[in-house]
Amino acid sequence: MAQTSIKGVVLGGNSPLPFANVILKKANKTTVTDGNGNYSFQNTAIGNYEIIASYTGYKTEKINISILDSTNITIDFNLKENNSLDEVVITGTLKPVTRLESAVPVEVYKPSFFKKNPTANVFEALQNVNGVRPQLNCNICNTGDIHINGLEGPYTLVLIDGMPIVSGLSTVYGLSGIPNSLLERIEIVKGPASSLYGSEAVGGLINIITKNPKNAPVFSADSFVTDWGELNLDLGFKANLGKTASVLTGVNYFNYSNPIDNNHDNFTDVTLQDRISIFQKWNFNRKSNKLLSLAGRYFYEDRWGGELQWEKKYRGGDEVYGESIYTKRYELLGAYELPFTEKMLLSFSYTDHNQNSVYGDIPYLAQQRIGFGQLTWDKKINQHDLLFGTAIRYQYYNDNTPATIDADINWIPSLFVQDEIAFNDNHKILLGARYDYNSNHGNIFTPRFAYKWKVNDNNIVRFNTGTGFRIVNLFTEEHAALTGSRDVIVLEALKPERSYNANLNYLKKIYTNNGTFIGIETSAWYTYFTNSIIPDYDTNPNQIIYKNLDGYAVTTGISTNVDMVFGNGLKFILGATYMDVSKKEKEVRTQQILTEKFSGTWAISYRINKLFLDIDYTGNIYGPMRLPRLGPLDPRKEYAPTWSIQNIQFTFNKFKNLEIYAGIKNLLNWTPNKGNPFIIARANDPFDKNVEYDNAGNVQATANNPYALTFDPSYVYGPNQGIRSFFGLRYTMK
Structure with a gap:
């Protein structure tokens, strides 16, 4: 049976996207792009396929192709930013759902947002999120808390991967020292969420989600x-x-x-x-x-x-x-x-x-x-x-x-x-x-x-x-x-x-x-x-x-x-x-x-x-x-x-x-x-x-x-x- 190879590059805004996911459906093949955005599938049989390219923060793109002979095929992608509107979020309902489909408003912030003003901890990084203010409580030891929509820090529940392990005594320390290399995204819900998360989720919550x-x-x-x-x-x-x-x-x-x-x-x-x-x-x-x-x-x-x-x-x-x-x-x-x-x-x-x-x-x-x-x-x-x-x-x-x-x-x-x-x-x-x-x-x-x-x-x-x-x-x-x-x-x-x-x-x-x-x-x-x-x-x-x-x-x-x-x-x-x-x-x-x-x-x-x-x-x-x-x-x-x-x-x-x-x-x-x-x-x-x-x-x-x-x-x-x-x-x- 004749076989061919499929290769190409995945771009985002005309810039290479490293580690983008590329799926060749029907053939059940999956790969990720290299540091220059390149990908390839080898030894692909003749037939009809759908190639899907996805990258966090960009709109997923699908292309249908037909392989009729053993000629090598080049398929390039140029993904468009989705501006976080199509992000999959879990904080609002404890279920994975896109932001657009969620009945609860959830704001999503990616590492690329925080890289615009690099900081040494998540506490400081939140200073550029609208309606969220890191509040210092002491001129000497610089401990503090997070205000959401004007409410004091104790009204804010901070989660890591959905788990309430940052609260009360530990807020400023829990938000320090989370390596940026592990940060997948931060989801923020403004307003009470106690019906899902219990005590402390009175003014809102911040969910720090780490990478897979x-x-x-x-x-x-x-x-x-x-x-x-x-x-x-x-x-x-x-x-x-x-x-x-x-x-x-x-x-x-x-x-x-x-x-x-x-x-x-x-x-x-x-x-x-x-x-x-x-x-x-x-x-x-x-x-x-x-x-x-x-x-x-x-x-x-x-x-x-x-x-x-x-x-x-x-x-x-x-x-x-x-x-x-x-x-x-x-x-x-x-x-x-x-x-x-x-x-x-x-x-x-x-x-x-x-x-x-x-x-x-x-x-x-x-x-x-x-x-x-x-x-x-x-x-x-x-x-x-x-x-x-x-x-x-x-x-x-x-x-x-x-x-x-x-x-x-x-x-x-x-x-x-x-x-x-x-x-x-x-x-x-x-x-x-x-x-x-x-x-x-x-x-x-x-x-x-x-x-x-x-x-x-x-x-x-x-x-x-x-x-x-x-x-x-x-x-x-x-x-x-x-x-x-x-x-x-x-x-x-x-x-x-x-x-x-x-x-x-x-x-x-x-x-x-x-x-x-x-x-x-x-x-x-x-x-x-x-x-x-x-x-x-x-x-x-x-x-x-x-x-x-x-x-x-x-x-x-x-x-x-x-x-x-x-x-x-x-x-x-x-x-x-x-x-x-x-x-x-x-x-x-x-x-x-x-x-x-x-x-x-x-x-x-x-x-x-x-x-x-x-x-x-x-x-x-x-x-x-x-x-x-x-x-x-x-x-x-x-x-x-x-x-x-x-x-x-x-x-x-x-x-x-x-x-x-x-x-x-x-x-x-x-x-x-x-x-x-x-x-x-x-x-x-x-x-x-x-x-x-x-x-x-x-x-x-x-x-x-x-x-x-x-x-x-x-x-x-x-x-x-x-x-x-x-x-x-x-x-x-x-």
Whole structure:
């Protein structure tokens, strides 16, 4: 029988796409392109075939061919970017579905988006996502959390491969040290998702999805340095263990050991860090082709900030102020598809977080363990796409503070069900409900409803409404409870917070005759909170008061994302958000602290093919937000000004498998001390040795302390790091 070969190249925007998937149907042959985008199939029999080329972030293309004799055939592909609109997502419904078909709006961000402004961790990388803001909570140790649509970090659930192993105490550490070489994509859902994910998914969730080892390159390396002395290194290795398994190993190392004090307060502007993270993921090959995956990560970090003369011999003492944190984390997660005809998936995770820290002379020794197991059954019956599930979550928390006399142990079993009903191609509804039981709070029920109207292929309307709940542990969430001299006052046994949310989303796609694509997505939301627990800095400047709000809190807003791709190599990703986050208690309405009214993000990219050069200009802008001052005499601004961080990067990619990039971060050299007499209150007296109080415990104004302040580093709303240059190399080997 005559046989022939088929070969060709897979391009994307006229540039080669390495590791693109190419399938020759009927012949049951599959291959991937090499570093130059080339592929080939040998010894193909005469007949009719369909060749399919696909690449993440591009539209899949199919070509039908007929082989009539032994002549070699060349078939080339030039894939078009799909701008993430046709991405397969899982976060919104726990099922794989394209973004366009999902009844729940899900935003997708690929590694290519984050490469436009390279950062040392996922926490910083999220600064250019519209409606998402990394919030620093301390000027000294630079710990922080993630705000979604103006809601505090504890309202954001962070997942890794769908598993809730990053929460509470570990948020900033869990988002550090995830090697870029392992990142497949990040999916973000804005709004309550407790009906699927339980506690903490009140304001939204972030799902960090790691690569399938089968699709990863054999070796990758990405490293950059800055003129501040920062060094970041990412390494990725893949190995195929015969026909048994594929294993992917990622290593991240970050070091910053150069104390800088540009604002001249004798405190480090940026926390010094020495961090290593090792991640390994195994995918096992089963005869049934069902999923079996296992992954683990070890994380260690030594970070400190404080007075410039601080050394480790001063750790925990009251001579020289420093905040020193040693962190160890172990994470394990896995997924096993049960060997049944029915589609049933068992997922599990476990994390152990150990923190040994001191804030001045205050030790904070804490341990948190979270175990999670979940079984889901995915079942389709006619137009009903059903999902049944049960989960159990184990939470252990213990520290050396007076708030935790004994270890806090919680078991939270739950049941949930979801029914996605497709009436036709244009109309779909989703019904969901979840039941959780907590020994401290009893029964918790969270329903959910979603409706999707596909007007046509280029216009989609979605409406979502649901509820959320959150079980609280203050000391895992509130850094200010551990630093400074404010007393922590808990007035009552705290009840779980509840939220009620409605979200209207509209997606519009525009294709022009000259090849330009424009995607516009707009969302408007309203969320109402009961039993809100918002730290009260205002009633007494010397205290942080916690209680369930005797009233309600509300967040409303509108957000728009615009993607534009032009045929000349120019791309725009623009985002804008306007919101109002407030609380009302005793007929008094106040704006939530550290929450901006408006924000914007952008990423403008241009490729000069002749020079093999990509130019990326990225940035964000934030409107004024109310800040935590210490009293009426505090001379620092009550509201932050409108501020912006802007960056530019140049990437040279002429050489095979190698990218060289360089640029400048914070082009405007903006830092929060501009316009303020100081940022850290009483930086000259961090142990309050010269502070005088009256009989009621109120700070007195004196010649040494004219503003009646105590030491406090919580007046922080933006990064304290000024302009800096960076240079990096990125190498990938198939």
